[in-house]
Amino acid sequence: MTTKVEESVLVNVPVSVAYNQWTQFEDFPRFMGGVQSVTQLGDDRLRWVAEIAGVKREWEARILEQVRDAKVAWAATEGATNAGAVTFEDLGGGQTSVHLSLEYAPEGLVEKVGDALGVVEGRAKKDLERFKAFIEDEGYATGAWRGEVNAGAGVGTPGVEAAAASEGDRGKAGFSGKAVAAGLGAAAAGAAAAVVGAAKAGRDADAAEVDPVAPATAEPLPPAEPVAGETAPVVDVPPTRTAPVADDGTDPAAQI
Known part of the structure; x- marks a missing residue:
């Protein structure tokens, strides 16, 4: 199931300013929360490292179509399965509409809980709002790449089917256990606690239905009776140590 x-x-x-800034992929961590780094491996290849919803992901993506001042479309080739496009529409008067379309496949319990809570x-x-604040505060792009990739290919908005090459890497993109609670927030932590609590309550209820069994006590065994024809063994008992008695009947130790 995808989202x-x-x-x-x-x-x-x-x-042109909005588009030029978007082409500076390695600047994405400046306004994209959770994105730790983006490395441009070529005109059409990017490597991402991000932590979203407490899950750390690394993946490579290929730009399927890039049209100057209009569109950037991509799909993952390995790692986290995702694809989509960003389009730029000139509204005139120095205004631009930036639209993001993204489809991704959540993996594992933590990502699925985060997906249900609408974390992504x-x-x-918020990332688009930060992009708006970033570019409006600057008033100009920090750089620009005016080249194009497969312009006119008409790939539309790629979905996860375009990222099929990454599906075999599910679960291999990395995981950050210590950031789960912080990444999902209190709601996700509460949901996880509720699941664990319910399971524990079920185990406790099962245990309560079983009557406790009193521990068995050992009965003393009767003394063994001698077998006919046999004699009981004789046990040598050392003589009791007694104090010497003086001739007058007094205890010498008492006189010390």
């Missing part, structure tokens, strides 16, 4: 995210933001800069959707919305 789709659709988010938009209106930025008060010309479309919330993160995407």
Whole structure:
């Protein structure tokens, strides 16, 4: 099962400025929460390291289509399974609409809980808002790449089917156990606690239905009777030590 995210933001800069900033992929950690690094391996290849919802993920993505001032579409080739596109629409008057379409496949219990709580959707919305604040505060892009990749290919908005090459890597993208509670927040932690508590309560209830069994006490065995024709063994008992008695009948030790 996959999840789709659709988010938009209106930025008060010309479309070329908004687009140019987006082409600076290695600057993404400056406004994308949870993104630790993006490394550009080539004009159409990126390596991502991110921690979202308490789960650390590393993946590589390929740009399937990049059209100047209009669109960047991508799909993962290994690691976390995701794909999507960012489009830029010139609204005139120095305003641009930036729209993000993303589809991803959550993996494991932690990611699925985070998915149910809308963690990724919330993160995407905040990331676009931070992008808006970043580019509007600067007023210009920190850099620009005006090249294109497969322009006119018409790939549309890629879904996870375009990231099929990454599906074999599920569970291999990395995991950060210590950040689970912090990443999912109190709601997810509470949900996990409720599951554990319910399981424990069930075990306690089962145990309570069983009547306790009193410990058995050992009865003393009767003394063994001698077998006919045999004599009981004779046990040598050492003589009791007694104090010497003086001729007058007094105890010498008492006179010391």
